Amino acid sequence: MPNRHPSFDLDSPIPFYQQIKEKLRGSILDGTYPPHSRMPSESELQEMFDVSRITIRQALGDLQKEGLIFKVHGKGSFVSQPKAVQNITSLQGFAEAMSSEGHEIFNRVMSFAFVPASSEVAAKLGLEEGTPVAEIHRVRLLNRKATSYEITFVPESLGKKLQRADLITRDIFLILENDCGVKLGSADLAIDATAADAAMASALETRKGAPLLRVERLTYDVSKQPIDFEYLYFKGGTFQYRLKVDRKRPATARGQRQAKETKA
Template sequence: MPNLSANLIQLSPPPLYEQIKTALRARILDGTYAPHSRMPSESELCASFGVSRITVRQALGDLQKEGLVFRLHGKGTFVSKPKAFQNVTALQGFAEAMSSMGYEIVNQLRSLRFVQADRRIAERLALPEGARVAEIHRVRLLNREPVSLEVTWVPEALGKRLANADLVTRDIFLILENDCGLALGHADVSIDAILADDELVDALNIEEGGPVLRIERLTHTADGTPVDYEHLYFRGDAFQYRLRVDRQKADRNTRAAR
């Protein structure tokens, strides 16, 4: 005989606050409520959806936990500026990753010069200290707003190739692969946070001392040769790096033998 109580549970609509949260989330994501715009007041939402103030507050509270809205005391609820993100589980250039998600990417080439590698850069690129390397500074604009400063060091020979390439519209990774014929293999990545200095303030249009996400990335070719050393500085209010972490479990046979 069918389980009628189970069927009734499956057919029950979601709670009212969930329905309101879903509707408001859709309006935020499709741009009906623009970033930093003021949301309708609680009383307006109550009238619009025909629900109690408690129900509206629960929906708004969940949206706040998701980072979609923020509240200012005495002023109301406002739409948060959504953060772009890049997964670090795949080796991709910034424009390569962002373009695949529909973002418009523009680069500003601030400088390209040849310098002598200090000890840190020389060690990363497996070069003698003092060897000539290309140092490239680029600002990456996401939907026409500065989101990151990219400082790249490559050996001199590769730097000369990059100097003749289109660094305004192309990722360095794609230039290395397609123009220089290098097969990129893996990258070592470290992430920390710093406070903005004068260069970052100017490049990213942020306040001095503001939080900045710093990515240190050393990219190797498929045979393990280091070719591209970078410091990537991201505005903390505009970007996220995401990764998936799986729990490593011991081999069953190994455990059984213990």
């Protein structure tokens, strides 16, 4: 029989269903309900919290929207495999963002070499084709599990400084800022999907042809000079980018006419 939870704070302005959601959320995150385990049924949760079925369904619905649980028709609700989430409303390195959420990050350096810039890399970094650049390959491990494969290109001068840096435990962004004196400004991102080839599948401990989230990122310093071009490949089901956008409403015909009249 499920244990009855402590009574609610009746004086709290927070609705019962939100209080239940937070209690269940905490039990999922602390491992009381591990990934892929079955959650208590709606009737069991009703008894645990002594509330209506509608209240329980509201709480479970919110947990499902957050991606913490999923429902199987006729079988109930199950705990999802947790995904790492990075908000891209600000420019951050992977370790920088994940560490702030309490995750453990390590990097496996696969290779570091100075190579002639391809036409694409040269165009991105504003260099002549064939100019030497540093090419760095790293596997990012999130909580000891291979999560992404990162290919980084930087100009040769910065590459020589990165060559002496700790690329196992530190983000390249933080090294550029703190060790190289580069002030980062902004980045252009392009996101699509691809399939893992044999080498990348092996590095990410997945199967050949497995789906990968691919991010192409070009980072600029504060003077708009491109200084870091990357390909980031995330193993499917392990990572999620989140972005909040606001609706920008088009000007109405009346508003456009008034603006013209004001200018006149």
